[in-house]
Amino acid sequence: MSGRDPRAPGWSRLLGRGLLTLAAVAFLTVFLLLPLATVFVEALRQGMGAFFASIGQDEARSAIALTLLVAAIAVPLNLVFGIAAAWVMARFEFRGKALLGAFIDLPFSVSPVVSGLVYVLLFGAQGWFGPWLESHGIGIIFAVPGLVLATMFITLPFVARELIPLMQAQGNEEEEAARVLGASGWQMFFRVTLPNIRWALLYGVLLCNARAMGEFGAVSVVSGHIRGLTTTIPLEVEMRYNEYDYVGAFAVASLLALLALLTLVVKSLLEWRYGGELALHAPGGR
Amino acid sequence: MRRRRILPGFNLGLGYSLAYLGLIVLLPLAALAWKASGLGFDGLVRLLRVPRTLAALKLSFGGAALAAAINVVVGLLVAWVLVRYPFPGRRLFDAVVDLPFALPTAVAGIALTALYAPNGWIGQWLAAVGIQVAYTPLGVLVAMVFVGFPFVVRTLQPVLESLERDVEEAAETLGAWRWQVFLKVILPMLAPTLLTGFALALARAVGEYGSVIFIAGNIPMKSEIAPLLIVQNLEQFDYAGAAALGVAMLAFSFVLLLAITLLQRWSHRWAEGAP
Numbered sequence: 001m002s003g004r005d006p007r008a009p010g011w012s013r014l015l016g017r018g019l020l021t022l023a024a025v026a027f028l029t030v031f032l033l034l035p036l037a038t039v040f041v042e043a044l045r046q047g048m049g050a051f052f053a054s055i056g057q058d059e060a061r062s063a064i065a066l067t068l069l070v071a072a073i074a075v076p077l078n079l080v081f082g083i084a085a086a087w088v089m090a091r092f093e094f095r096g097k098a099l100l101g102a103f104i105d106l107p108f109s110v111s112p113v114v115s116g117l118v119y120v121l122l123f124g125a126q127g128w129f130g131p132w133l134e135s136h137g138i139g140i141i142f143a144v145p146g147l148v149l150a151t152m153f154i155t156l157p158f159v160a161r162e163l164i165p166l167m168q169a170q171g172n173e174e175e176e177a178a179r180v181l182g183a184s185g186w187q188m189f190f191r192v193t194l195p196n197i198r199w200a201l202l203y204g205v206l207l208c209n210a211r212a213m214g215e216f217g218a219v220s221v222v223s224g225h226i227r228g229l230t231t232t233i234p235l236e237v238e239m240r241y242n243e244y245d246y247v248g249a250f251a252v253a254s255l256l257a258l259l260a261l262l263t264l265v266v267k268s269l270l271e272w273r274y275g276g277e278l279a280l281h282a283p284g285g286r
Numbered sequence: 287m288r289r290r291r292i293l294p295g296f297n298l299g300l301g302y303s304l305a306y307l308g309l310i311v312l313l314p315l316a317a318l319a320w321k322a323s324g325l326g327f328d329g330l331v332r333l334l335r336v337p338r339t340l341a342a343l344k345l346s347f348g349g350a351a352l353a354a355a356i357n358v359v360v361g362l363l364v365a366w367v368l369v370r371y372p373f374p375g376r377r378l379f380d381a382v383v384d385l386p387f388a389l390p391t392a393v394a395g396i397a398l399t400a401l402y403a404p405n406g407w408i409g410q411w412l413a414a415v416g417i418q419v420a421y422t423p424l425g426v427l428v429a430m431v432f433v434g435f436p437f438v439v440r441t442l443q444p445v446l447e448s449l450e451r452d453v454e455e456a457a458e459t460l461g462a463w464r465w466q467v468f469l470k471v472i473l474p475m476l477a478p479t480l481l482t483g484f485a486l487a488l489a490r491a492v493g494e495y496g497s498v499i500f501i502a503g504n505i506p507m508k509s510e511i512a513p514l515l516i517v518q519n520l521e522q523f524d525y526a527g528a529a530a531l532g533v534a535m536l537a538f539s540f541v542l543l544l545a546i547t548l549l550q551r552w553s554h555r556w557a558e559g560a561p
Contacts, residue, residue: 088303149310214389
């Protein structure tokens, strides 16, 4: 494989480079791009008419509305948590800081199914609060609040994970200067901190939102799959697929695939344009 | 310890973070631990030793370990090419690496199934040589490789970029062959990073649900993964069985999370202390 004389970039070395590059590109194309292409090909298998008919159905519309609702609650809440947690983690030293960091990361390493299971054990009919909730007529499991909670659990780390390394790298000086010059806490936050972290914040919200809208495992456990009431887009994909409505399943799935593509494009643009202000971060945007 | 702080918001930030984490993450996890502790250690072991459960755990852990190992090899190749060899379209392919992160798991699941089914684009070629991927343990492996792939590449890239080339050049000047340089100089320097990537890909694949269940076929004792068994236990109102499996998987997550933290610390020190 390799050149006899390593100092001369001979043809054999160029050939080796070419072959390695070809292998990498071939893998990425067959293994990652082809599944993406499949989604759109299968969705359009019976033409545009069938495609639009199946995403225009009532169940699809209510699934889209529910997905947007869940993300609209979960993402802002995790945004506020992310800022609060990053502020504490990046600006202060305190006992138990490493433990707090580990807890913030925890949802990333828990199986989505386990994330759903814990809420069933907490709020389900046989759970800790199940009997009390039932006697008061409050439904969490097999209802929208359960979907929101499971999504919050799964997407909790995204914003904090983007902000912590960036804010640590930026240091305390600018904010301390603002305080010394007489700014109030909130003035300092809105005029110094927020402008400094805006692109990383957007980046974190982007990833958080993509996961919130696409989450399947955790949501599947707490949903109960009640059509029109507790099915988000990914659950609608599953139900259609299990009913052998392949075109319908891929049609709805293609909406999520478009969201994924949009997320990747915006993410890449942010990385190219504002790479320095993102402080590229721990592996796995996840 | 109690030096006066110039910056405000410590108590507010910490209080809010802890309350939110407590409600959303810790309280629910405590419910699982409580449910499992009610079974007692013997009860837990008895529930996990049911042959069907054991088979599912074996497939989830074995498949995930194999998938992570495959990802280490392929991920190293892809990361190496993306960092070292400029080629047209490199930025595009670099962005493509994140596809498994961005594509919702259910979508990836049905797409992989369509692709690898015996009449699919890839499946028909494999069927011609007698290999069936969809609805077999091999399908589980394919899905697990897919979801874990970005972890190894994204862990390796920054380390490869910062790798000092003088060591390689010195070895080459001393007459080492290209593959000798790779095996004896580059690979040892990358070892902690490769292990970190392995652990991250493993953690993801063990718990993976959405992308696996469609392609797996879910045949009990054969191609049924542990998370699916949790879902089925819940559907049959077998909360004890679900909690036993859930707590076993959670314990494994904790151990892996600890290992990843230690590995990352090690590789940072390795990177800083490297000659």
